[in-house]
Amino acid sequence: MSKPLPPVNCNTEREAMWLGVREASKVPAFIMSASFIGFGSMVYDAGWTVHHGVVTTLTTWALPGQIMLVEMFNAGAPLLAIAISIGMINARIFPMVVSLLPVVRKPGIPAWVYFVIVNAIAVTTWMGVMLRIPYLKPEHRFSYLLGYGGLLWSISPFFTAIGFFLSDMVPRPVSIGLVFLNPLYFTLLFLVDLKKPTKVIALVLGAILGPLLFLFSSDWSLLLTGIIGGTAAYFLGQRIDGPTEGGQGQKTPDEALNQTESAN
Amino acid sequence: MNGFDIPEWAIIWAAIAVSGLATYASRFLGVIFSGRVRADGKLVEWVASVTYALLAGLVARMIILPIGSLNAATDWMRLAATAAGLAAFFAFGRSVAAGVITGTLALIIMLWQ
Structure with a gap:
């Protein structure tokens, strides 16, 4: 069976934020820095300036879209085509925000803060925070996201610049290895916590449907994979779980505790 | 490349702005909706399930049918490197770090000729 994350004991929001910083600073930060070094060297090869690369990282901060931007631009694609393609490939961020923000929302935080923090939500942040959230009290979750996403987002422009200036020194096998780092990392992250049947079924169906549907439509395959695989997994998972109040799967004791507390 | 006399740097900045706006649209709508x-x-719970399926699909596609520079590695190399990463991940007690390092090094070594 799966080994969940080690439990944590946070007493204040400040502690939760630093826990986010600490946990993000290990493997996730390593993956992000390596990936953005790869992106930086790609920007150099494309003949762009370091400013272009750094600003792209700060404003888009979703690597598949950034790579697509550079590749499409160099292929001479019109701006409209670039906008549509990036809008579609990054549309995956929408369900991440919709499933994460309601869980971390906290009374007293002004609305504009959410419109800013959302820039730090991409696959790595989403996966990492989703794994940790069941162990955190509801009032500590926002601080954890702030620490985790904030760290990853803020280091990315620096590594983009480093990759830009090192690009002549990175041998080709290494730069290809840096691209491979991302899918491998996410594959392993998927396997860290397999307690919930819904999640397991969603992952299996997604892994099968993704490449299969891509053969028929490269544009719509991702969206269709998510909706078909995710919906099927949702209903199959509920059948296995049995009807539970609130729709959650097996609860860890902490999670059950958190939910009674949040009722106050 | 363009029919007008717009300098190249201006078009790059325009493309970067377009990319940022197209991406922020998803984040913005996510905040509104959430x-x-x-x-x-x-x-x-349903949206989270959709996201997991979508991400697994993206990741599987990136490994099995890569688009960009990862194409330089053969199918066999990518699958072998993935297997090496998985083996190290489980051998070291579900260690993501061990798996990522082993798998990536395996691919780099296989490409090194």
Whole structure:
């Protein structure tokens, strides 16, 4: 069976934020820095300036879209085509925000803060925070996201610049290895916590449907994979779980505790 | 490349702005929408399930049918490197770090000729 994350004991929001910083600073930060070094060297090869690369990282901060931007631009694609393609490939961020923000929302935080923090939500942040959230009290979750996403987002422009200036020194096998780092990392992250049947079924169906549907439509395959695989997994998972109040799967004791507390 | 006399740097900045706006659209709509759903409701659970399926699909596609520079590695190399990463991950007690390092090094070594 799966080994969940080690439990944590946070007493204040400040502690939760630093826990986010600490946990993000290990493997996730390593993956992000390596990936953005790869992106930086790609920007150099494309003949762009370091400013272009750094600003792209700060404003888009979703690597598949950034790579697509550079590749499409160099292929001479019109701006409209670039906008549509990036809008579609990054549309995956929408369900991440919709499933994460309601869980971390906290009374007293002004609305504009959410419109800013959302820039730090991409696959790595989403996966990492989703794994940790069941162990955190509801009032500590926002601080954890702030620490985790904030760290990853803020280091990315620096590594983009480093990759830009090192690009002549990175041998080709290494730069290809840096691209491979991302899918491998996410594959392993998927396997860290397999307690919930819904999640397991969603992952299996997604892994099968993704490449299969891509053969028929490269544009719509991702969206269709998510909706078909995710919906099927949702209903199959509920059948296995049995009807539970609130729709959650097996609860860890902490999670059950958190939910009674949040009722106050 | 363009029919007008717009300098190249201006078009690059325009493309970067377009990319940022196209990406922020998803984040912006996500914030708007997430304000109207219950945290422990079924909708959030369904959306999370959709996201997991979508991400697994993206990741599997990136490994099996890569688009960019990863194409330089053969199918066999990518699958072998993935297997090496998985083996190290389980051998070291589900260590993501061990798996990522082993798998990536395996691919780099296989490409090194």
